[in-house]
Each structure stands twice: as C-alpha cells, then as structure tokens.
Amino acid sequence: MEPKAPRITDVARLAGVSTATVSRALSKPETVAESTRNTVIAAAEKAGYRVNLSARNLRRQRTGTIVVLVPNLGNPFFSEILAGIETALSKADFNMFVVDTKLVHVKPHLVSEYLHATRADGIIALDGSLPGEVLSAATSGNGAPPIIFACEWSPRGEFSSVRANNARGGELAISHLAGLGHRRIGMISGPKDNVLTLSRSAGVLARLDSLGLAFDPRHLFQGDFSLDAGARAALAWLELTDPPSALFCDSDQMAFGFISELARHGVPVPDEVSVVGFDDIAIASRYIPALTTLHQPRYRLGFSAAEMLLGHIRSTCSLAIETKILEVELIIRNSTSAPKS
Amino acid sequence: MEPKAPRITDVARLAGVSTATVSRALSKPETVAESTRNTVIAAAEKAGYRVNLSARNLRRQRTGTIVVLVPNLGNPFFSEILAGIETALSKADFNMFVVDTKLVHVKPHLVSEYLHATRADGIIALDGSLPGEVLSAATSGNGAPPIIFACEWSPRGEFSSVRANNARGGELAISHLAGLGHRRIGMISGPKDNVLTLSRSAGVLARLDSLGLAFDPRHLFQGDFSLDAGARAALAWLELTDPPSALFCDSDQMAFGFISELARHGVPVPDEVSVVGFDDIAIASRYIPALTTLHQPRYRLGFSAAEMLLGHIRSTCSLAIETKILEVELIIRNSTSAPKS
DNA sequence: CTGAAAGCGCTTACAG
DNA sequence: CTGAAAGCGCTTACAG
Incomplete structure (x- = not known):
C-alpha cells in the first residue's frame, strides 16, 4: 500500500x-x-x-557530505565546535558526518575510506595527529577532497587551518600568575609532540624569559589532556620537595584532575598552588574552585573552519594554504591567587 | 588533469x-x-x-543515513551515547547524521525535512519533547522511516525506545539517603512534564512512601538539567528556614550547579546537605566532592537503540512497539553522608 | 523561458 | 555462475 x-x-x-x-x-x-x-x-x-539527494548528488557528482574527524566524541571540548560546524554546513546544504578517530589510530585504513572523494566533498579534522598514511591519501591530489584543520593542525603545515592563538594563551597565563607574585611556575602539558602543547609552551617560555623567570624542567608534567593525566601530575607534584606554587595546564580537564587529586590529599587550590586551565568548558565556572582558564572561541572555531572549507570546495582551482587565528581570552576565577609567602 | x-x-x-x-x-x-x-x-x-554511495543508494532506494536528533550537542551527556550509536551503525554501513534539535523547537519545519524517507532510512531521537507536528509526520505511515527513542521517549508511547531504569534510579537514591539517616529529602527535577523527571519522581515517591517518609512539596526545585538550574535551586535552598538535609538531582549538571553555588555561600557538601546526581558523566568522579550518582549505561543505550532501529529497518512489516530497559547503578562517592545531628 | 534527452554509477530481475 | 539491459531520480548542456 x-x-x-x-x-x-x-x-x-x-x-x-x-x-x-x-x-x-x-x-x-x-x-x-x-x-x-x-x-x-x-x-x-x-x-x-x-x-531525492542520492539522485541529485549522483547527477551533480558530489556527495553533499562533509566528514568531521573528532579525536574523541566523549570529550565535551569538541561538542561546541561541532555545533559551530553544523550551523555553517546546514546553511550550505551539506550534511555533517562525524567520525571518531579513536578508530583511526587502530585502523587507519578504515578512515582513509572516508577521506575519499566518493565519500566526502570535504574534510574537517580536529585531530592534528592523524597518521601520515591517512593524510598522504588526502594530499595525493587525485580528486581528493579538500581538508581543513580546526583547533589542531598538521605539524608539517601542508593544510589550511583555523586555530586559537595558543602561544598568546600561554603568555597570558604566565603574565597573570607572575602578576600575582608566582616565581616557580610549572606546567601540565599535552602530549610532547602535540601542536597545541608546542605552541602554548612556546608562549609560556617566551613570557617567562621576558620576565626573567627560569623554567625548571622538573616542573613539567607531561599529560594527554585527560582528567587522569591531571591526577597523575598531582601525585608527582606531591612528591616534589620544592614544588611549583602555580601551574599552567593545557586543558581544563587536566586542571580538574589535578585539583581533585590534590583535594583528596588535603591540599587546597589556590591556597597551596594556583592553577590555570585552557579551554573554558562549561563546567569550569562551576568547579570548586571556579577555574581560571583561557577561553577558546569553540563555536567560532568550528564555524570558521566550515566556512573556509566551503570556500575551498566552491573554488575550482586549489587555493593557497590559509591559516586563520582566533583570539583567546583569560578568564580569571578562583583557582589562582597570590602564593602564600 | x-x-x-x-x-x-x-x-x-x-x-x-x-x-x-x-x-x-x-x-x-x-x-x-x-x-x-x-x-x-x-x-x-x-x-x-x-x-559510489549516491549511485548505490539511488539504485537500492535507500539513503544509507540515520538521523540522530540530539537536544543539545553541547551537553557532554550525549557524546557517549553518540559513540555507541556510531559503532553500531558503522558496522551496518550506515552513516550517522547528527542534528541538534535546538533548531527544531525554533523551526519545526526544518527538522521534519530530515524525518522524511528521502533523507533518512531511520531516526534515533534523544529528545522526548519533539513537537507533535514533527512526530505526526513520522507516524503518518506513508513511507515514513522508523523511529526509535533513546534515553527519553515520547510520552504517548507510540514509538519503540531504549531507556535506563529511571524509576529504579530514584528508588536507589532514596534508599541510599534514607540509609544514611536522612528524613527530609528534597529533589531538583528536570522540566515538569519531562518523561525522565516523571519516572524518576515516581521511583522517589514510591520509595519514600514505603519508608514512611513524607515528601514536602516545598523541597521540590524544578529545573531543566542545566548547571544554572542547579545554581538557582541552591539559592532557593538557602532561603528555606527548614531546608532538606539531602537532595536527589535529575542530572549531574544540576548537582554541580547546586554544589558550586552553595560553596560560594560557604555551605559545604555533604556536611550541610547531601547530594545525589544522575548520569555519572566523566567529571563526576573528579568533582569536589566526588559526586554520588546513578550511572547510566550511555554507550549501551546508544548502541542498543541503533541495533533496534536496524532491526526495524530490515524487517519489511512494521514491528510491534518495543521497550528495552537497561539497569542503572548507584555509585557512592563523597557528596553524601549522614546528616549532621 | 522551456522541453527532450542523455547520463551520473550503480544493482538486480531476467535470461541463458 | 555470468551477462545484457533496464532503471533508480535527478540535472544540465543543447536546441528551439
């Protein structure tokens, strides 16, 4: 019937x-x-x-789909970026197809499927650490769809990207902490080779240097942006005989992990140690203490990346590599204070 | 070239x-x-x-796409559900197309587009409050794609769904609090007519009743699952002359909002008031205090809903309405304790 | 401004 | 087990 x-x-x-x-x-x-x-x-x-979109797309020789590669769908940091992407794409009548790249690192072959022109008209990658084999498929040029990085980017710089001003974020954090009187400032970083880690660290070190402050390598705790990494850093901090009085973290999640693990050991923030996060995810203002952090314009990051990608799709010739940088903002809350004398 | x-x-x-x-x-x-x-x-x-998927889908008279309607992409509660859905769908070679229904409530017409058979082979709705006009399009039967609700469901019960055992969650929370010695137990609820609110409240009231405890209507704070709603409830709680000594919240977010706002007013949890959340989102174990809450199997909720949907798509005849209920688990952490005498 | 017709890249009864 | 051929529903040069 x-x-x-x-x-x-x-x-x-x-x-x-x-x-x-x-x-x-x-x-x-x-x-x-x-x-x-x-x-x-x-x-x-x-x-x-x-x-009927299948018919239209078949006829028009396009897919109507943009693939978004997300490092971890379960991380709240990404959701607002996705919202920004979706808004821009739906205006232009494209579908957003979200793929979690946890799969990629396990089965790179699976993801290179998605990067193929028969699957997507374009790609937005939120993951700068995509394996080279995956990216090379995307650069090979034989009809490969354009790719834009958002937030993270590919270290070799062969793709366009939209980023936050990460170096500036590191500088602002250090200026704030130094302004409060801190002299021994440590850092909980992301993965060693991560582009965000590198650029923020560069800002941190530059600002420390300009202030005449040294950075003690023992005060670097390397993590991976996760809650657990922050907790591990707390354990390491507790072992130090002369721990830093302030810490800059490469993510709010690591800041939360750090603060909560210290709390378990009866060490209060900011009384014993000041903490600055990065991202300004929703819970940051409702953590205890409310977290001082660098606000990233996540929605705009996604929106801009989508717009840039649409521009590349529309232009027939391949465009030059573009880099768009959005400003970050220091949000001062209650996780930072003057060091106890 | x-x-x-x-x-x-x-x-x-x-x-x-x-x-x-x-x-x-x-x-x-x-x-x-x-x-x-x-x-x-x-x-x-x-x-x-x-x-070429457009060609295949055109020929096979299908779209290869499942539309997922999410109330708020920015809410971390949903991300793991999406991960579960994606896993099940990608196995079956379907794409997941995520649509934020914030748009729907503004422009219902826009979303009914997606519910059409030319756009999707099936729909998973995480939002029980979709406007009737949207749903009626989906029930009209003229080739409308099957729809499954996950987490929430449609109050009139005309669709299949996968849910957590919400009533049981309410019961477990009350049993726990009463076991600690609490007698005046309040609640921060979701929207009044929300199906989650209703079923959890039913569990709460049933358990209170069986324990011979009364529920004081002044101890009901109505919210909307958000951080801010929790904070507003805290302000209301502070006004009470005889406030409840324990509170059951319909979401972890509201619990955090409540606890943080109390903290700003110098009222510690659980010393002054015990708090139980619902969801067990990632940050719950790293909040201060770590949150006692009901764990929802979010990944499985998404995975099961996707599997159920695939079953409906594969069967030619229209299947009976199915309801699958997954168990919740009380995770006891540090936001609950015996009332101060 | 409008129509007839070709063709996008597949899959699948049908015939052998 | 395999092939020739029709056709899924569109869009777009081309011709008028």
Whole structure:
C-alpha cells in the first residue's frame, strides 16, 4: 500500500511542465518565468515533494557530505565546535558526518575510506595527529577532497587551518600568575609532540624569559589532556620537595584532575598552588574552585573552519594554504591567587 | 588533469568481466565463483575502487543515513551515547547524521525535512519533547522511516525506545539517603512534564512512601538539567528556614550547579546537605566532592537503540512497539553522608 | 523561458 | 555462475 514518496515527475505532471522546469524552478528560481515558478512551487508543496539527494548528488557528482574527524566524541571540548560546524554546513546544504578517530589510530585504513572523494566533498579534522598514511591519501591530489584543520593542525603545515592563538594563551597565563607574585611556575602539558602543547609552551617560555623567570624542567608534567593525566601530575607534584606554587595546564580537564587529586590529599587550590586551565568548558565556572582558564572561541572555531572549507570546495582551482587565528581570552576565577609567602 | 575516481566499469574491464559480476563479487561474494571473485577483488584493489554511495543508494532506494536528533550537542551527556550509536551503525554501513534539535523547537519545519524517507532510512531521537507536528509526520505511515527513542521517549508511547531504569534510579537514591539517616529529602527535577523527571519522581515517591517518609512539596526545585538550574535551586535552598538535609538531582549538571553555588555561600557538601546526581558523566568522579550518582549505561543505550532501529529497518512489516530497559547503578562517592545531628 | 534527452554509477530481475 | 539491459531520480548542456 505504501504510497511512495513523490518524484519530480509527479510534480511536473501536477504543474503541467517538464521535469527540467521543475528542477530549475526549485533550485535556480531566477531562471524560470515567475508564473511558472509559482505554479511549480505550489505543485511541489501540494505533492509534498522532497528532492531525492542520492539522485541529485549522483547527477551533480558530489556527495553533499562533509566528514568531521573528532579525536574523541566523549570529550565535551569538541561538542561546541561541532555545533559551530553544523550551523555553517546546514546553511550550505551539506550534511555533517562525524567520525571518531579513536578508530583511526587502530585502523587507519578504515578512515582513509572516508577521506575519499566518493565519500566526502570535504574534510574537517580536529585531530592534528592523524597518521601520515591517512593524510598522504588526502594530499595525493587525485580528486581528493579538500581538508581543513580546526583547533589542531598538521605539524608539517601542508593544510589550511583555523586555530586559537595558543602561544598568546600561554603568555597570558604566565603574565597573570607572575602578576600575582608566582616565581616557580610549572606546567601540565599535552602530549610532547602535540601542536597545541608546542605552541602554548612556546608562549609560556617566551613570557617567562621576558620576565626573567627560569623554567625548571622538573616542573613539567607531561599529560594527554585527560582528567587522569591531571591526577597523575598531582601525585608527582606531591612528591616534589620544592614544588611549583602555580601551574599552567593545557586543558581544563587536566586542571580538574589535578585539583581533585590534590583535594583528596588535603591540599587546597589556590591556597597551596594556583592553577590555570585552557579551554573554558562549561563546567569550569562551576568547579570548586571556579577555574581560571583561557577561553577558546569553540563555536567560532568550528564555524570558521566550515566556512573556509566551503570556500575551498566552491573554488575550482586549489587555493593557497590559509591559516586563520582566533583570539583567546583569560578568564580569571578562583583557582589562582597570590602564593602564600 | 584530475584523474577521476575509478568506476565499476573500470574494474570490470580490468577483471575482464561484466559490471554485474563486479557488483556481485563485491557485495554478495558467495554468488560468484571463487576464481572470479578473486580476480575481481584484485582488480578493484588495483584500481583503488570505492563504490559510489549516491549511485548505490539511488539504485537500492535507500539513503544509507540515520538521523540522530540530539537536544543539545553541547551537553557532554550525549557524546557517549553518540559513540555507541556510531559503532553500531558503522558496522551496518550506515552513516550517522547528527542534528541538534535546538533548531527544531525554533523551526519545526526544518527538522521534519530530515524525518522524511528521502533523507533518512531511520531516526534515533534523544529528545522526548519533539513537537507533535514533527512526530505526526513520522507516524503518518506513508513511507515514513522508523523511529526509535533513546534515553527519553515520547510520552504517548507510540514509538519503540531504549531507556535506563529511571524509576529504579530514584528508588536507589532514596534508599541510599534514607540509609544514611536522612528524613527530609528534597529533589531538583528536570522540566515538569519531562518523561525522565516523571519516572524518576515516581521511583522517589514510591520509595519514600514505603519508608514512611513524607515528601514536602516545598523541597521540590524544578529545573531543566542545566548547571544554572542547579545554581538557582541552591539559592532557593538557602532561603528555606527548614531546608532538606539531602537532595536527589535529575542530572549531574544540576548537582554541580547546586554544589558550586552553595560553596560560594560557604555551605559545604555533604556536611550541610547531601547530594545525589544522575548520569555519572566523566567529571563526576573528579568533582569536589566526588559526586554520588546513578550511572547510566550511555554507550549501551546508544548502541542498543541503533541495533533496534536496524532491526526495524530490515524487517519489511512494521514491528510491534518495543521497550528495552537497561539497569542503572548507584555509585557512592563523597557528596553524601549522614546528616549532621 | 522551456522541453527532450542523455547520463551520473550503480544493482538486480531476467535470461541463458 | 555470468551477462545484457533496464532503471533508480535527478540535472544540465543543447536546441528551439
């Protein structure tokens, strides 16, 4: 019985025109006479017509899909970026297909599937550490879809990207802590080779240097942005005979892990040690203590990356490599204070 | 110059067979002779062939897409559910298309687009409060794709769903608090008509009743699952002359909002008031105090919903309405203790 | 401004 | 077990 979905021929019959005219009236309204257009639109409405995207995409030789590679869907940091991407894409009539790259690092082959032109018209990567074999597929040029990095980027710089001003974030954190009187400032970093870690560290070190402060390598705790990494850093901090009085963390999550593990050991923040996070995720303002952190414009990061990608898709020739940098903002809350004398 | 992506005809030529045979060898390997199959697979490999999904889907009269309606992409509660859905769907070769329904409540028309059979082979809704007009499109039966609710469900019960045992969650929370000696137990609820709110409240009230404890309506703080709602409840709690000594919250977020706002007013948890959350999101174990809460199997919720949906898609006849209920677990941490005498 | 017709790349009854 | 051929529903040069 199933009344099948109406096709363009149904609308054409109803409107008394050809399918070509229906197609034009609906997707390029300015190319048909106004009266025709109105008739067609009314007929489409009446029939409850929706264009079949598989047919349209097949004909137009595109997929209508943008693949977004997310390092970890379970991390709240990414959700607002996705929201920004989705907004930009849905305006342009593209679907967002989200793929968690935890899979990639296990099965790179699986993901290179998605990077193929038959699957996606473009790619947004939120993960700078995609294996070279995956990326090389994307650079090979033989009809590979354009790729834009957002937040993170590929270390070799062969792709366009939208980033936060990470180095500036490191500088702002150090300025703030030094301004409060801290002299021994440590750091909980992301993975050693991560581009965010590197650029923020560069800002941290530059600012420390300009202030005449030294950085003690024993005060570097290397992590991976996770809650657990922060907790591990706390344990290491507790072992130190002369621990830093302030800490800059490469993510809010690590800051939370650090603070909570110290709390378990009866060491209060900021009384014993000041902590600055990075990201300003939603819970940061409601943590105890409320977290001083660098705010990243996550929604705009996603939105801009999507817009940049759409630009690359629309242009026939391959565009130059673009880098767009968005500013960060220091949000001072209650996890930082002057060191106890 | 662009070397175009290889098509099935390229593989056929390379393998010296017809396109029909290539198609069969690749998607129904058991229907061709082994030697043919091997030749074809080798040729496909050599050519770097990937099936064109638009063409396949057009021919098969399907979309290959499942639409997931998420109330708020920015809420970390949903991310793990999405991960579960994605795992189940990618196994079955479906794409997951995520749509934030914040848009829906503004423009219901926009979303009913997605619920149409030309857009999706099936729908997973994580939002029980979809407007009736949207749902009626989905029930109208004229080729509308099947829909499964996950976590939340539609109050009128006209759709299949996968849920947590919410009532049991309410009971476990009350048993725990009463066991600690609490007699005045309040609640921070979700929206009044929300199905989660209703079923958990039913569990709470049933358990209170069986324990011979009364529920004081002044101790009900109505919220909306957000951090801010929890903070507002804290302000209301502070106004009470005889406030409850323990509180059951319909989300971890509201628990955090409540605890943090109390902290700002110098009221410590659990010393002054015990708090139980719901969800067990990642930060719960690293909050200060670590949050006692009901663990929801979020990944499994998503995975099961996807599997159920795939079942409905595969069966030609329309299946009966199914309801699958997954157990919750009370995780006791540090936000609950005996009331101060 | 409009229509007839080709063709996007597949899959699948049908015939052998 | 395999192939020839039709057709999924569109869009778009091309011709008028």
